Amino acid sequence: MGVPRVYCSCGVCTEARTSGANRRFRSSALLHTSVGTLLIDCGPEWRTQMEHYGLRSLEHVLITHAHFDHIAGLPEWADACRYSHMKGHVYAPADVLTQLRTMFPWLENQLDYHDCSGSMVWGEWVVRPWKVCHGKNGFSYAYRFDKHTDQPYHFAYCSDAINLNEEEKAPLFGLQLLIIGTNFYKEESAIETRSVYDMTEALELLQETKPEHTIFTHMSHGVDVLEQYGLPVSVVMARTGMILELE
Template identity: 65%
Template sequence: MTDTLMFWGTGDSMGVPRVHCSCPICEEARTTGRNRRYRSSVSLQSAAHGALLIDCGPDWRTQMEQFGLRDMDQVLITHAHFDHIAGLPEWADACRWQGKKGRVFAPLEVLEIIRRQFSWLEQHLELHDCSAGLDWGSWRIHPWKVCHGKNGYAYAYRFDRTEHTPYSFAYCSDSIHLQGEELLPLYGLQLLILGTNFYKEDAPFHTRSVYDMTEALQLLEETAPVRAIFTHMSHGVDIRLAAEPDGYALPPHVRLAETGWIVPLH
């Protein structure tokens, strides 16, 4: 069977709706819910090897309940910001009650921050350094450091499958203004999953940390993936406009991610 990606969350660091906000997008998220967005996370799912969750944010428990899950074994972390690791204590507690240890994979400097923030975590979770890469099922996973603007750095991951049908995709949720060697892993992809907080962000550039869609489209012109999916979206993005003629004017090979969406990797 074909491996798949499932979008667990597609929101930025604060999620959608914002508690304080009554904008049309937040109000729609509270009612019909198309724009309701949990913090960004995806699951690589394999019939032969189980699931590898990428990032474990503060909505982890809600996401597990939504998808009817009671057990999880492996997580790959992009960076140690709250919206990407705040679910680890709840997962560790679940592992405690289940009498097992989960496995967390991340580059060493990310693991060191996690250890400082949650000193007791390794009682229930094994922390594994994947700085040199990771083999998971038929995938070779390569991490690389990317610019996260005013927020410092994050890691992105490239996945390459050489067995059966070759396929390459990358998950790059938190980045901006990538240059030089940061761009190299983005070439030759069938699929790029890229974080885009807004369609067009007007804040001064030095205060920003994630691409907007207009900048991302320029990046796609340069790196030329076969397909692209935008995620990590703020309450400034209305998912309903993606299909409208006068909406975001995205090219046919670019989509906006939605919670629960399953993407076959072939």
């Protein structure tokens, strides 16, 4: 729901309304490459995010799954494409594209859909999706990005996952960077009602998969970025507008 939550006056939401360290949009990332930019997920704050970075056009979006917080910006982006007399390009596995057609049947007037169920190449990156457990919400897709150049780099974007089995964990090994969703530091709700790792569970996953660096994203108002939580030095919490160099 982003932070602050409109109905909430907890300490984190109150801080987000004042100094703003905890002000958070729905999770997404923009990958800049030699062949252009690729947005990962297009949530309801898409227009605000574009304005924040001074961007006036966008051509390519990669979608993890068809939940509101990851796709609600698509209609507004499609309208922007219409007024700009351009076509946008959406990349996702086939079942996600089918869901988008059901939810927003008019979008293909302005957006071209591309099935990346197997893999896709984006500049120097090979991008591979794989299905991951999303708890009570069914499943999502995570993406692994591999750059096989004289300076190889491997990272994964896994925003919505919990209780991964051995097959689902396999692409998380051998990474320089893992970006993974953690709604809370410690979530007390019953496991069958949950859909995303908390930080304590994610730290256990990191002990097994051993990425060099990790960023916790998809954080609710249950996380205060001004707290330390005793995280390892290789783990940081995402901040709105964070910029990383992948090298």
